[in-house]
Amino acid sequence: xxxxxxxxxxxxxFGAQVAGIVHARVNGTRYLCWAPYDQIxxxxxxxxxxxxxxxxxxxxxxxxxxAAGRENxxxxxxxxxxxQYEATYGRPDxxxxxxxxxxxxxxxxxxxxx
Numbered sequence: 435x436x437x438x439x440x441x442x443x444x445x446x447x448f449g450a451q452v453a454g455i456v457h458a459r460v461n462g463t464r465y466l467c468w469a470p471y472d473q474i475x476x477x478x479x480x481x482x483x484x485x486x487x488x489x490x491x492x493x494x495x496x497x498x499x500x501a502a503g504r505e506n507x508x509x510x511x512x513x514x515x516x517x518q519y520e521a522t523y524g525r526p527d528x529x530x531x532x533x534x535x536x537x538x539x540x541x542x543x544x545x546x547x548x
Contacts, residue, residue: 475509477535478502479516483527496524497531509535513545520547 479501481488490501497516505512516531531547 473505473508473537475505475512475535475537476503477505477509477512477533479512479531479533481529481531483529488529496529505535509537517547 479493479497479499481493481496488496493501497519499512499515512535513533516533520529520531529547533545534542535545536542
């Protein structure tokens with residue numbers, strides 16, 4: 435019996451690892467997988483409340499990340515953190531956040547929370 439169970443368990447573990455790598459190549463977040471992070475993104479978060487810009491200290495307090503910095507994993511982590519905060523805790527504040535970023539030295543792009 436153990437002659438069949440052991441290869442099945444090994445195949446299951448190996449299959450889960452392969453599935454994680456495939457998932458990481460298709461999805462930008464890469465939280466729980468074995469695939470390497472092959473992106474470096476520089477970003478800048480700007481936010482305003484009713485036309486008044488938030489200070490860098492207010493941005494740090496709000497999103498718990500620097501107002502400008504480097505993301506060694508995937509820029510999706512920064513975008514999702516800002517979007518999640520604005521969709522939940524920050525919803526009553528009517529803040530609009532803009533994240534300007536460049537991935538691997540490419541063209542700058544801007545993402546805006548809604």
